[in-house]
Amino acid sequence: MERMIIDMDEVIADPMGDMIQWYRKEYGKDVDYDKMKVGSWLAGFPSEHQAIVSERLHSVGFFRNLPLIEGCVPVIEGINDKYELFIVSAATEFPNSLKEKLDWLLEHFPFLNWRQLVLCGDKRMIVGDHMIDDHARNLIHFPGQKYLFNTPHNVDVTGYKRISNWEEAAEIFL
């Protein structure tokens, strides 16, 4: 069975979408997607509100209540039947997120178990046959097939196969 490594944030969970929706509601303003191209969706928020956005990102409950990226659940279920699947999330920067990510994953993907989650800070020690991630910095060290999952902060990144959405992922892997 080939091993598949799938990222969490911006790939199956949607912290950016949740933050944008909250920001529009709180401040009546939109984000600047162009500014995200430096490699971080946080950069899309006006500089005067960076601190409050970062504070919310670190707060208790934020990662527990995130929406799903559209269409991922049935495709992940199919991948889980066909591959040795691990969900690998760079999470130790956010201490409150650790248990919340585990609880969130087991709620939305009841066919997965605790053995399939990896919470780390750096992904350079992870190996497998396929890896789907939204950050080139996580893919760069990976020895297997690398897939960059489309999101506004990586539109300018070149040199990787891309996956636009979970429908496309199903076509590739299922």
Place this chain on the structure above:
Amino acid sequence: MERMIIDMDEVIADPMGDMIQWYRKEYGKDVDYDKMKVGSWLAGFPSEHQAIVSERLHSVGFFRNLPLIEGCVPVIEGINDKYELFIVSAATEFPNSLKEKLDWLLEHFPFLNWRQLVLCGDKRMIVGDHMIDDHARNLIHFPGQKYLFNTPHNVDVTGYKRISNWEEAAEIFL
């Protein structure tokens, strides 16, 4: 720089020692080290108290307050200077332990940072040049040099280089 993977429980943190001390105080009884040889220190506790021991293991605060394995801090500091070091702990079975393990690590090893901790359920996707662990099941898939760290539950395990204590680890790696 070679990559070093070091386990947490029974290697740098001492949940078994903490539980034995608590058990002696609460029940005035000793554990049976011989029974641990099945591969788990929990098996050393009398069957009538397995449930209460397991409950304490899952409780809030247990992993936050663990004692250190003797002599590990200065050796880990030396290893951290000489190797690319990651502390990799099979922790997702214990949801409350996740943040506690991060806080514990950064308290006792202030020269480490959140990027160096990996919390997982299974270690088969971890690669590096050296791995120190007390469980053969974690070492078996590892492609680099494997070292079994001595503890009562692994005394009967054969086929691995062994490390008796952190003084010996210093001789090997520093």
